[in-house]
Amino acid sequence: MKKPWHVNILTLFPDMFPGSLGQSLSGSALEKGAWSYDCINIRDFAEDTHKTVDAPPFGGGAGLVMRADIIEKALLSLPKAGRKIYMSPRGKPLTQSLVQELSQEESITILCGRYEGVDQRLLDAHEFEEISIGDYVLSGGEPAALILMDSCIRLLDGVMGNSSTPDEESFSNGLLEYPHYTKPAQWVDANGHEHIVPDVLRSGHHQKIADWRLDKSKALTQKRRPDLWDQYIKQNEEN
Numbered sequence: 001m002k003k004p005w006h007v008n009i010l011t012l013f014p015d016m017f018p019g020s021l022g023q024s025l026s027g028s029a030l031e032k033g034a035w036s037y038d039c040i041n042i043r044d045f046a047e048d049t050h051k052t053v054d055a056p057p058f059g060g061g062a063g064l065v066m067r068a069d070i071i072e073k074a075l076l077s078l079p080k081a082g083r084k085i086y087m088s089p090r091g092k093p094l095t096q097s098l099v100q101e102l103s104q105e106e107s108i109t110i111l112c113g114r115y116e117g118v119d120q121r122l123l124d125a126h127e128f129e130e131i132s133i134g135d136y137v138l139s140g141g142e143p144a145a146l147i148l149m150d151s152c153i154r155l156l157d158g159v160m161g162n163s164s165t166p167d168e169e170s171f172s173n174g175l176l177e178y179p180h181y182t183k184p185a186q187w188v189d190a191n192g193h194e195h196i197v198p199d200v201l202r203s204g205h206h207q208k209i210a211d212w213r214l215d216k217s218k219a220l221t222q223k224r225r226p227d228l229w230d231q232y233i234k235q236n237e238e239n
């Protein structure tokens with residue numbers, strides 16, 4: 001049997017895991033052994049009686065910084081760290097292609113920051129890769145780690161079964177996904193407005209449906225994500 005995709009999480013809040021990942025698709029995948037995780041409480045490696053893990057920043061300024069020496073001890077307690085990731089708003093963006101890459105690693109280690117973040121020397125000394133989930137600031141790395149893990153877990157072998165096709169989802173071909181419709185074909189909303197499913201989707205004509213979906217994907221991407229649209233155009237002009 002294939003080894004589970006393994007995640008080590010270095011955190012001050014181990015109770016935040018598996019959190020939402022214990023439910024639904026990722027929850028059954030965890031039960032079936034498709035993935036596994038270990039939470040390492042960084043505070044267990046503090047040496048003073050108050051279990052201090054942070055200190056004020058050199059150079060002054062607000063807040064506290066997580067100490068390199070203590071996090072390093074937590075890191076070195078791991079039998080195998082694999083690819084080391086620090087969740088960070090100044091990291092490279094988490095994209096679907098990065099998610100695909102990470103889901104193919106045997107094991108990864110995710111460091112969750114708190115306060116003002118982590119002493120830079122730890123990140124440099126152990127070559128942490130910084131990854132951001134978006135241009136906004138969370139109070140801690142744990143929700144970001146859950147998001148990264150969720151996006152990887154659904155790509156693991158057998159996790160989605162036949163219920164979904166990653167190849168057709170948003171970002172897989174550089175475009176946002178087309179809109180979906182289901183029963184009833186004719187629906188009147190609470191304000192009395194009638195909504196009818198586009199005829200082509202009920203035509204049974206596979207090529208016409210595929211063309212309609214591609215057109216919708218292109219139109220949505222152009223309107224909502226000009227950045228992705230520019231990339232799509234460039235790539236398709238090159239090919």
Ligand code: SAM
Pocket residue numbers: 086087088089090111112113114115116117118131132133134135136137138139140141142144
């Ligand atoms: N002082 C930091 C800055 O301005 O870049 C923000 C620190 S934030 C309050 C605390 C922790 O939350 C960070 O160390 C990081 O682990 C996590 N975090 C916050 N925003 C994030 C984001 N957009 N993506 C990934 N992790 C994030």
